[in-house]
Amino acid sequence: MLSALAGLGLALLPPSAAFAASGDNTYIPHILVLGDSLVAGHGLGAGDAFPERLGAALHAKGRPVRITNAGVSGDTSAGGLARAEWSLADKPDLLILELGANDGLRGLPVEDLRRNLSAIIELCRANGVRVLLAGMRAPRNMGPDYTRRFDAVYPELAAQYGLTLYPFFLDGVALDRSLNLPDGMHPNPKGVQVIVERMLPVVERELDALKAGD
Numbered sequence: 001m002l003s004a005l006a007g008l009g010l011a012l013l014p015p016s017a018a019f020a021a022s023g024d025n026t027y028i029p030h031i032l033v034l035g036d037s038l039v040a041g042h043g044l045g046a047g048d049a050f051p052e053r054l055g056a057a058l059h060a061k062g063r064p065v066r067i068t069n070a071g072v073s074g075d076t077s078a079g080g081l082a083r084a085e086w087s088l089a090d091k092p093d094l095l096i097l098e099l100g101a102n103d104g105l106r107g108l109p110v111e112d113l114r115r116n117l118s119a120i121i122e123l124c125r126a127n128g129v130r131v132l133l134a135g136m137r138a139p140r141n142m143g144p145d146y147t148r149r150f151d152a153v154y155p156e157l158a159a160q161y162g163l164t165l166y167p168f169f170l171d172g173v174a175l176d177r178s179l180n181l182p183d184g185m186h187p188n189p190k191g192v193q194v195i196v197e198r199m200l201p202v203v204e205r206e207l208d209a210l211k212a213g214d
Helices: 002-007 050-060 077-088 101-106 110-126 144-161 189-212
Strands: 030-035 066-071 094-098 130-134 164-166
Touching (some): 066 077
Parallel strands (some): 030 066, 030 094
8 A cells, every 4th residue: 555655755754764662562542634735845944844843853852653644746736635545544543635826827716725625524534534634825916805805715615524634735934035045935944844833733733632532
């Protein structure tokens, strides 16, 4: 199954890089990050992508986890949905859902974005996987009506399904040249670190909720 996932372009961390505790039988939670180039590590070196940095940050805080990077550059919400079932085959406990940036860049229908994200969330629920929803914002040049409807999808889905929402995945990084690659769209290693630091408390709360069985 893992080889099939790798064939779909998923970057799977080997066991030696899974940040799992060794020498005991302590259960290690599995986090899967389903997203696009913003988490796949576009333009970054090995170990600098968001999932790997997040795993390292959690490990440094004494929270061993297993991390799967299921980011695929260029993916839309439809692409994420198409491979969601394959991604969930490795049985994660928590899925960080980061999709929609390419939908916005391409001006794809907002209702398709809502439908695709909803279907992924429903699939996670059916498989007993907790979801942390990472919000995205549409490019402002798409016009006020489109941006208003696009931006509203994430808080509305979070409310509908009772999910934890991280309002904007690129919070503190978007439009800051010092934190982005020359393309101005993808975070550089410093930018990734900012995202990790800002999201870390939210992820920790989700892991605590998993442990408590909430």
